[in-house]
Amino acid sequence: MQPSVVNDNRLNVPILSVDNLTVIRSGNIVLKDINLKVCKGEFIGLVGPNGSGKSTLLLSILGVLRAQKGSVEIYGQPPFSRSTIGRIGWVSQAASNLPRDVRITVRELVRLGTLNGKNMFSWSDKGRVKRVNEAIKMVGLEDVENVDVSRLSGGQRQRAVIARALATEAEFILLDEPLVGMDREARNSLLKLLDQLCHDSDKTILMVSHDLTAIRQTAHRMIFLEEMIRYDGPTENFPDLESLAGLRGIRPVHGEDQSYKHTHLVEGE
Ligand SMILES: Nc1ncnc2c1ncn2[C@@H]1O[C@H](COP(=O)(O)OP(=O)(O)OP(=O)(O)O)[C@@H](O)[C@H]1O
Ligand SMILES: [Mg+2]
Numbered sequence: 001m002q003p004s005v006v007n008d009n010r011l012n013v014p015i016l017s018v019d020n021l022t023v024i025r026s027g028n029i030v031l032k033d034i035n036l037k038v039c040k041g042e043f044i045g046l047v048g049p050n051g052s053g054k055s056t057l058l059l060s061i062l063g064v065l066r067a068q069k070g071s072v073e074i075y076g077q078p079p080f081s082r083s084t085i086g087r088i089g090w091v092s093q094a095a096s097n098l099p100r101d102v103r104i105t106v107r108e109l110v111r112l113g114t115l116n117g118k119n120m121f122s123w124s125d126k127g128r129v130k131r132v133n134e135a136i137k138m139v140g141l142e143d144v145e146n147v148d149v150s151r152l153s154g155g156q157r158q159r160a161v162i163a164r165a166l167a168t169e170a171e172f173i174l175l176d177e178p179l180v181g182m183d184r185e186a187r188n189s190l191l192k193l194l195d196q197l198c199h200d201s202d203k204t205i206l207m208v209s210h211d212l213t214a215i216r217q218t219a220h221r222m223i224f225l226e227e228m229i230r231y232d233g234p235t236e237n238f239p240d241l242e243s244l245a246g247l248r249g250i251r252p253v254h255g256e257d258q259s260y261k262h263t264h265l266v267e268g269e
Pocket of ligand 2: 054055056093176
């Protein structure tokens with residue numbers, strides 16, 4: 001799969017603007033002077049070593065973490081503004097690791113994504129049922145929609161939490177390592193789905209991954225983060241692992257030199 005080029009004028013519609021963002025956690029600078037613009041229809045891969053601030057950046061964009069300096073605007077407004085409600089979806093890191101004792105079916109989980117202040121008490125809302133059906137279909141879980149989430153495989157659970165995000169009808173979807181625990185087939189079909197969402201359903205995607213090979217196949221823009229943004233540009237110009245190694249001591253985990261096992265940007269199969 002090659003990253004497909006988004007060549008329409010959606011890319012001129014700004015969605016996110018991060019300006020000079022600095023975030024401190026537990027007294028340490030985690031993000032420093034981050035500047036980032038995202039436009040409608042983009043599929044961006046966000047990579048970087050463990051602890052480099054990827055999840056922190058997503059949480060700052062969502063408005064969950066406060067910045068010490070700088071600002072975040074989504075659709076021209078600060079996060080949590082009225083106009084951004086329902087327009088941003090988030091699949092958190094390890095979101096699919098639901099506790100085993102939580103008994104909930106795929107359909108119920110996805111239906112949670114449609115909850116809002118207006119429809120809370122009307123389970124039969126037709127629009128809502130349609131959105132749930134569509135989201136389950138998009139991720140290909142129709143066959144197991146009434147199965148308990150705890151009985152699914154890791155890849156299926158991941159799809160279920162993505163369906164929940166899709167059911168919100170969010171336009172801008174942030175995914176934090178959604179490929180973890182997926183086999184090659186599940187991973188490829190998820191990447192294909194995300195690519196389709198971008199191209200056919202006008203979604204904008206910012207996705208964190210440690211699977212460099214997989215993300216490079218799909219994202220058309222890559223960001224390499226390590227406290228600061230070290231690379232932000234087209235995927236085809238993204239430095240290869242050798243150059244990254246020069247930058248940061250990074251090697252593929254499956255590479256010949258096992259002494260680099262501690263590194264975190266991995267080459268997929
Ligand atoms: N709740 C927290 N309180 C204080 N510091 C935190 C907290 N969560 C993360 N940090 C620190 O912030 C830094 C960035 O963490 P973050 O989770 O954003 O990294 P990451 O790039 O997402 O890493 P990973 O690839 O392991 O998910 C790390 O040094 C981490 O120790
Ligand atoms: Mg993280």
